[in-house]
Amino acid sequence: MLLVEITVPQYVHNRIVVLSKRTYRDVIKEVTRSKASGITRVFIEDCPRGWWVALKILREGTGKLYILKEVKYMDVPSKVMELSMKRRWRPEYEKEIDEELRRWGLKNE
Numbered sequence: 001m002l003l004v005e006i007t008v009p010q011y012v013h014n015r016i017v018v019l020s021k022r023t024y025r026d027v028i029k030e031v032t033r034s035k036a037s038g039i040t041r042v043f044i045e046d047c048p049r050g051w052w053v054a055l056k057i058l059r060e061g062t063g064k065l066y067i068l069k070e071v072k073y074m075d076v077p078s079k080v081m082e083l084s085m086k087r088r089w090r091p092e093y094e095k096e097i098d099e100e101l102r103r104w105g106l107k108n109e
Contacts (some may be wrong), residue, residue, distance in 0.1 A: 001029070001070065002044040002054045006063030013040045016057060024053050039063075077104050 008016075013033050020028035020042070027050045029043040042057055044050045046067070058065055077100040083093050101107040 001046055001068040002050055003066040003068050004042040004044065004054050004057050004063060005066070006040050006042075006058060006061040007038060008040055008061035008063075012060050016040065016042060016060070027053050043068075071106060075104070075106070077101070077106075 013031075017031050020031050027045045027047065029045060030041075031043075032041045033039070034041070040061075042054075044054050044057075054065055079100045080097050083097060086093070098107065
Protein backbone atom coordinates (compact mmCIF):
# COMPACT_ATOMS: atom_id res chain seq x y z
CA MET A 1 0.00 0.00 0.00
CA LEU A 2 1.20 3.51 -0.79
CA LEU A 3 0.49 6.64 1.23
CA VAL A 4 0.68 10.13 -0.26
CA GLU A 5 0.67 13.01 2.25
CA ILE A 6 0.22 16.37 0.55
CA THR A 7 -0.62 19.91 1.52
CA VAL A 8 -3.13 21.26 -0.97
CA PRO A 9 -6.01 23.77 -0.99
CA GLN A 10 -9.56 22.54 -0.38
CA TYR A 11 -10.54 22.64 -4.06
CA VAL A 12 -7.64 20.30 -5.00
CA HIS A 13 -8.63 17.96 -2.15
CA ASN A 14 -12.20 17.91 -3.48
CA ARG A 15 -10.92 17.09 -6.99
CA ILE A 16 -8.90 14.15 -5.60
CA VAL A 17 -12.00 12.87 -3.78
CA VAL A 18 -14.06 13.05 -6.99
CA LEU A 19 -11.31 11.24 -8.95
CA SER A 20 -11.14 8.55 -6.26
CA LYS A 21 -14.86 7.86 -6.65
CA ARG A 22 -14.90 7.87 -10.45
CA THR A 23 -11.72 7.43 -12.43
CA TYR A 24 -9.31 5.86 -9.94
CA ARG A 25 -11.72 3.91 -7.70
CA ASP A 26 -9.86 0.65 -8.40
CA VAL A 27 -6.55 1.94 -6.97
CA ILE A 28 -7.41 4.69 -4.45
CA LYS A 29 -8.60 3.07 -1.23
CA GLU A 30 -9.21 6.10 0.99
CA VAL A 31 -8.81 9.89 1.05
CA THR A 32 -8.69 11.74 4.38
CA ARG A 33 -7.99 15.34 5.34
CA SER A 34 -6.78 16.62 8.68
CA LYS A 35 -8.72 19.68 9.78
CA ALA A 36 -5.97 20.86 12.11
CA SER A 37 -2.98 20.63 9.77
CA GLY A 38 -4.73 20.68 6.39
CA ILE A 39 -2.80 17.63 5.19
CA THR A 40 -4.54 15.32 2.73
CA ARG A 41 -3.69 11.62 3.05
CA VAL A 42 -4.40 9.32 0.12
CA PHE A 43 -4.08 5.54 0.54
CA ILE A 44 -3.33 3.83 -2.78
CA GLU A 45 -2.95 0.20 -3.81
CA ASP A 46 0.65 -0.88 -4.52
CA CYS A 47 0.51 -1.71 -8.24
CA PRO A 48 1.87 -0.07 -11.42
CA ARG A 49 -1.27 2.05 -11.90
CA GLY A 50 -1.18 2.92 -8.20
CA TRP A 51 2.36 4.28 -8.54
CA TRP A 52 1.26 6.30 -11.57
CA VAL A 53 -1.69 7.78 -9.65
CA ALA A 54 0.48 8.44 -6.55
CA LEU A 55 3.02 10.43 -8.55
CA LYS A 56 0.24 12.27 -10.36
CA ILE A 57 -1.32 13.29 -7.02
CA LEU A 58 2.08 14.19 -5.57
CA ARG A 59 2.57 16.75 -8.35
CA GLU A 60 -0.57 18.61 -7.18
CA GLY A 61 1.15 20.04 -4.10
CA THR A 62 4.02 19.63 -1.69
CA GLY A 63 4.18 16.34 0.10
CA LYS A 64 5.70 12.93 0.66
CA LEU A 65 5.23 9.40 -0.66
CA TYR A 66 5.43 6.43 1.71
CA ILE A 67 5.40 2.67 1.13
CA LEU A 68 3.35 0.99 3.86
CA LYS A 69 3.88 -2.60 4.94
CA GLU A 70 1.11 -4.49 6.71
CA VAL A 71 2.15 -6.63 9.64
CA LYS A 72 -0.39 -9.26 10.62
CA TYR A 73 -0.84 -10.55 14.15
CA MET A 74 0.91 -13.86 13.40
CA ASP A 75 3.93 -12.04 11.90
CA VAL A 76 4.89 -10.50 15.25
CA PRO A 77 7.59 -12.44 17.16
CA SER A 78 6.35 -14.20 20.30
CA LYS A 79 9.02 -12.52 22.44
CA VAL A 80 7.74 -9.08 21.40
CA MET A 81 4.15 -10.14 22.15
CA GLU A 82 5.26 -11.43 25.55
CA LEU A 83 6.95 -8.12 26.37
CA SER A 84 3.88 -6.18 25.26
CA MET A 85 1.87 -7.98 27.94
CA LYS A 86 4.07 -6.52 30.68
CA ARG A 87 2.46 -3.84 32.78
CA ARG A 88 5.25 -1.24 32.57
CA TRP A 89 7.88 -0.27 30.02
CA ARG A 90 11.52 -0.81 30.96
CA PRO A 91 14.54 0.50 29.05
CA GLU A 92 16.01 -3.00 28.66
CA TYR A 93 12.97 -4.02 26.58
CA GLU A 94 14.11 -1.71 23.81
CA LYS A 95 17.19 -3.79 23.01
CA GLU A 96 15.29 -7.09 23.15
CA ILE A 97 12.47 -5.86 20.91
CA ASP A 98 14.91 -4.28 18.45
CA GLU A 99 16.87 -7.54 18.21
CA GLU A 100 13.75 -9.66 17.64
CA LEU A 101 12.34 -7.36 14.98
CA ARG A 102 15.62 -7.37 13.08
CA ARG A 103 15.84 -11.16 13.26
CA TRP A 104 12.29 -11.52 11.88
CA GLY A 105 12.93 -8.96 9.12
CA LEU A 106 10.37 -6.44 10.37
CA LYS A 107 12.94 -3.68 10.90
CA ASN A 108 15.21 -2.54 8.08
CA GLU A 109 17.68 -0.31 9.89
